[in-house]
Amino acid sequence: MATPRIVMKLCVAEIRAEPGDVRVITLEHPSRPHLPPFGAGAHVDLHLPNGRVRQYSLMGDEKDRSRYLIGVKREPEGRGGSAWLHDQLALGDILPVSSPRSHFALAPGTSHLLLAGGIGITPLLAMGRRLKETGQHFHLHYFARSRASTPLLSDISQALESRHVSLHFDDEPATQCDLVALLAPRQDDQQLYYCGPAGFMRAISAAAAHWPEEAVHFEAFAAPRDEDFTPEPFTLRLASSGALLPVPAGESALEALRSVGIALPSACENGACGTCECGYLDGEALHRDGVLRPSARANRFIPCVSRAKGTLTLDL
Ligand code: FES
Incomplete structure (x- = not known):
């Protein structure tokens, strides 16, 4: 059984707007200089009013324990958590936030392939930064609808070198990438990490079906929906x-x-x-x-x- 996590009251220190209806929110402790440590790929729970709890990946530098950075995309079809964070949360607000936890961590390997769809970039940005700092071989592929609506491009260019990153936009045919071809070969010991919306997750899961389970790491925004499933007692x-x-x-x-x-x-x-x-x-x-x-x-x-x-x- 999972261990309940410590919940801290953190202060909203900065809110930054990004393309694609994304807000980057910086959370700091009101009095302590250091927050609990986290590893690349970890997330925190935000406890919102009305008892709602939402998970957001930590996209910042794990060496900087003075703050947590999360990226929140407004989800019009969501259950209201992202809308509240966009419309109600203000600078200086105090928000209950859990200590970090991870189901999505870097694994030992000789090279690492990171695939991000839309706002799924947040944990992979932290992973890319860590892999760069530790001198490991990796490449990040970032898939989005259009350049103009893609969040966190400046964060990526600050954290990573361009040779480590490929951008793929639906409306720029020259940038598009064949996932099946990308995932067909696997170098010995190569590790795959991916995060993004449901269709993106399904496509990668299918294209990587031949990879060994222990080399594939993913984080979904929600469980896959099966419209034909009828719950039985x-x-x-x-x-x-x-x-x-x-x-x-x-x-x-x-x-x-x-x-x-x-x-x-x-x-x-x-x-x-x-x-x-x-x-x-x-x-x-x-x-x-x-x-x-x-x-x-x-x-x-x-x-x-x-x-x-x-x-x-x-x-x-
Ligand atoms: S509460 Fe998140 S998986 Fe059940």
Whole structure:
């Protein structure tokens, strides 16, 4: 089970507008010079009014512990978190922010391929900076609709050398890139990292299907949606007590557990952050998350979105 994270009250020290309806928000501690350390690829939870919790990757320099930088794109179809951060958050506001956590970290390898779609650039910018500073071989490909609407280009050019970066814009045919061709060869020990919107994630997952699982690292904004999925009721068995807990079709396993006083930690509640992850011992899980690796699905479960057939025994 994930460990609950420390929540700090941080001050909004700077807000910068970027193309593509993105705001870069700088968060500092009101009195302490240093924030908890983080590694490239880590994210924090922002606790917004009305109990909403949203995850944002840290895009700043991990050596600079005086501040956290996040990039927030306004998502008109979202659940209101980004709109609040764009429309309501102001300089000097105090925001509860969790300590950093990561499911998306650099792995040992002789070279690293970073693929970013739109605002998915934020964790990969931090990774590129780290790889450059440590003298490792890497290349960042950044995919976006148009040059004019692409955020953080100046941050990229400040942090990275142009030889490490390729930009690909939908409206500039000369810049376009064939993902299948890009991912067809894999150098020994090469590591792949990618982050972006759902269609981008699907395309990369398909093009990299032949890569070994341990060489592929990703972070999704949300679990993939399957419009044809119809939730069915199922039953949870709690291994520690043997108690049986019915999960109705209209309720998540996380909600069912909460209803009997088992409050697993949670954040996104859309299968993307892994905060609610727990283990299971037997049963047929229907995994619907965007965070677990295929090999983890044999015994790990994301109860905010995943379901089961029949009875699933949770290791709780
Ligand atoms: S709370 Fe984020 S994956 Fe469940």
